[in-house]
Every structure is written in structure tokens, then in C-alpha cells.
Amino acid sequence: xxxxxxxxxxxxxxxxxxxxxxxxxxxxxxxxxxxxxxxxxxxxxxxxxxxxxxxxxxxxxxxxxxxxxxxxxxxxxxxxxxxxxxxxxxxxxxxxx
Numbered sequence: 001x002x003x004x005x006x007x008x009x010x011x012x013x014x015x016x017x018x019x020x021x022x023x024x025x026x027x028x029x030x031x032x033x034x035x036x037x038x039x040x041x042x043x044x045x046x047x048x049x050x051x052x053x054x055x056x057x058x059x060x061x062x063x064x065x066x067x068x069x070x071x072x073x074x075x076x077x078x079x080x081x082x083x084x085x086x087x088x089x090x091x092x093x094x095x096x097x
Contacts, residue, residue: 002061004083012060013087014097020046024097027088037088041081053080 002009021027034040047053050073057076058068071079091097 001063001067004061004079009060009083010087013083014091016046016056017084017088017091018097024091024095027097028092031088031092037085037092038081041084046084047080050077053077056080057083 017027021030030045031037031040034043034045040046047056054068054073054076057063057080058065
């Protein structure tokens with residue numbers, strides 16, 4: 001299992017954000033409209049089903065089924081939001097994808 005600060009995990013989260021927005025200006029606009037990156041994610045702008053979030057995290061963290069099953073849906077959802085916030089904020093600070 002990889003740690004959340006692993007470069008490949010961070011890159012996967014960054015690519016995940018990029019896949020969901022046409023360009024950086026759309027991302028920036030949507031974050032501003034939602035009020036925060038957290039609210040944007042909670043509104044369903046990226047993945048919105050626990051099963052999809054769990055599968056995404058299991059894949060990028062290279063977790064086994066047993067490792068992934070240890071965490072509640074709420075814990076998985078919160079980790080997903082936190083990862084999106086961390087990488088999304090870096091993008092906003094940088095001013096581009």
C-alpha cells in the first residue's frame with residue numbers, strides 16, 4: 001500500500017482532477033462558484049459514489065481488497081476530499097494544471 005504523499009499518488013490525483021475539467025479556467029471558476037474545493041467535491045463535480053471513490057483510492061494507493069475494506073465509507077470519502085483539496089490547491093496556487 002502506498003502512502004498518500006507518494007509522488008505517483010499525488011500525480012494520479014492531479015490527473016484525476018484534470019480529467020474532470022476542460023481546462024484550468026473551468027476548474028478555477030467552478031471552485032469559486034462552489035466556495036471551496038471541498039464544496040466542489042461534495043457537490044459531485046468529481047466522483048460522487050462511495051463505491052467509485054473507494055475503487056479509485058484502492059487503485060492509486062495499490063491497496064489489496066482486504067486493506068481497502070478496513071475503512072468505512074465516510075473515512076474513504078474524507079480521504080478523497082482531502083487528496084483533491086491538497087492537489088487542487090497546488091494547482092490554484094500555481095495558476096495552471
